[in-house]
Amino acid sequence: MDNLRAKMEFAASFLQKRLPCPAETGIILGTGLGGLAEKITAQVLIPYKEIPYFPRSTVVGHEGKLVGGRLAGVPVLALKGRFHYYEGYTMREVTFPIRVMQLLGIKNLIITNAAGGLNPDFSPGDLMLIKDHINLMGDNPLIGPNDPELGPRFPELSRAYEQELQQLAIAKATQVGIGIKRGVYVAVTGPNFETPAELIFLARIGGDAVGMSTVPEVIAARHAGMRILGISCITNVAHGHQPHAAHHEEVLATAAKAAKDLERLLELLVVDI
Ligand code: HPA
Numbered sequence: 719m720d721n722l723r724a725k726m727e728f729a730a731s732f733l734q735k736r737l738p739c740p741a742e743t744g745i746i747l748g749t750g751l752g753g754l755a756e757k758i759t760a761q762v763l764i765p766y767k768e769i770p771y772f773p774r775s776t777v778v779g780h781e782g783k784l785v786g787g788r789l790a791g792v793p794v795l796a797l798k799g800r801f802h803y804y805e806g807y808t809m810r811e812v813t814f815p816i817r818v819m820q821l822l823g824i825k826n827l828i829i830t831n832a833a834g835g836l837n838p839d840f841s842p843g844d845l846m847l848i849k850d851h852i853n854l855m856g857d858n859p860l861i862g863p864n865d866p867e868l869g870p871r872f873p874e875l876s877r878a879y880e881q882e883l884q885q886l887a888i889a890k891a892t893q894v895g896i897g898i899k900r901g902v903y904v905a906v907t908g909p910n911f912e913t914p915a916e917l918i919f920l921a922r923i924g925g926d927a928v929g930m931s932t933v934p935e936v937i938a939a940r941h942a943g944m945r946i947l948g949i950s951c952i953t954n955v956a957h958g959h960q961p962h963a964a965h966h967e968e969v970l971a972t973a974a975k976a977a978k979d980l981e982r983l984l985e986l987l988v989v990d991i
Contacts, residue, residue: 722810722817723865725771729814730821732770737786737822738762741793743988744824744944746815746935748831750973751951752798754789754981761787766799772818773801773811784815792988795824802931804909809859813938820868820942826883826991827944828984829936832973833929834911834956834964836921837901842955842972845891845979846899847884848948851933852925854906859938869941878940883947883991890986896979901926903950905933917958928956947987951976 738760747754755761766772766782774782782799789796801812819827833846840846864871884900891898904925906912912920912928920928927950939946953972954964 726814726817726821729770729772729818733764733784733818733822736762736764737795739786739788739793740823741786741795742823742825743792743794743828743991744819744826745794745796745828745984746800746830747796747798748800748931748951748973750832750953750970751830751977751980753974753977754984755783755785755796755798757981757985758785758787758789758794758796761785771814773807773814789988790985794988795819795822800931800935803855803857803907803934804930809857809861809934812934813859816935816938816942817868820944825944827939827946828987829932829946829948830980831929831932831950832953832969833903833927833950834954835926835952836904836917836928836956837899837926838957840899840926840952842953843976844899844952845896845976845983846901846927846950846952847887848879848903848932848950849884849900850879850902851936852902852904852923853933853937854904855933856907859934860941869943873941875937875940878936878946879948880945883945886990887947887949887983887987891983894982894986896983899926903932903948904928906930911964912956914958917956921958927952947991949980951980
């Protein structure tokens with residue numbers, strides 16, 4: 719644990735020297751959603767491979783860069799590309815960037831992802847505000863010794879996704895005519911897409927969308943006391959009753975289309991977050 723703490727501090731102090739301005743809002747750009755990074759002005763772009771102790775992205779569609787600068791005039795720190803459990807990283811590695819953000823003073827975290835739509839009312843291209851999650855990954859980034867300076871041993875997750883931020887997102891989306899759904903995100907490890915029987919199960923236990931990320935980061939960020947807004951981009955139909963095989967290419971192509979709405983929404987959101 720001491721070692722982890724030392725690595726976090728080393729990475730944070732490296733970034734502090736390179737980043738243009740202190741930021742309180744962090745953004746994680748999910749699969750195919752990295753385009754927002756281009757809207758960040760006065761930016762400093764740092765490849766993950768240059769950041770001490772940062773893991774590296776291995777997935778197509780995840781570029782692996784940290785971007786500091788201003789979005790709509792507001793200082794932000796964005797992660798273009800994240801680390802997935804299915805890549806073979808431990809949960810602590812997957813959430814290492816969150817810990818570095820914590821040390822850098824990030825208070826609000828906007829987490830985006832690509833997800834399959836379990837809810838029959840959802841279509842590819844829809845945006846879904848995450849109102850809650852179900853962790854089916856069978857692991858947790860907080861397992862192991864707890865560092866009380868980072869957060870409590872038994873953190874509370876009854877309101878992991880802040881109501882106030884969800885209301886703000888709905889208000890901003892309505893203002894510019896972007897439709898937005900709300901639902902429960904179920905996290906699985908992947909990397910395979912689900913069987914029809916699994917999809918029926920996931921919908922029955924209350925899931926509206928399924929994906930392979932986000933939940934580890936949310937757990938670490940809540941442990942760190944951050945306010946969280948989660949948005950899924952529904953990239954494919956994931957209804958067990960009408961099996962339709964999902965493909966990574968389809969996920970990327972749909973995310974690229976929905977990214978326009980998401981980018982617009984995030985630009986409006988960061989101003990009032
Ligand atoms: N299942 C799991 N993860 C995903 C999916 C899916 O259908 N689409 C995008 N990420």
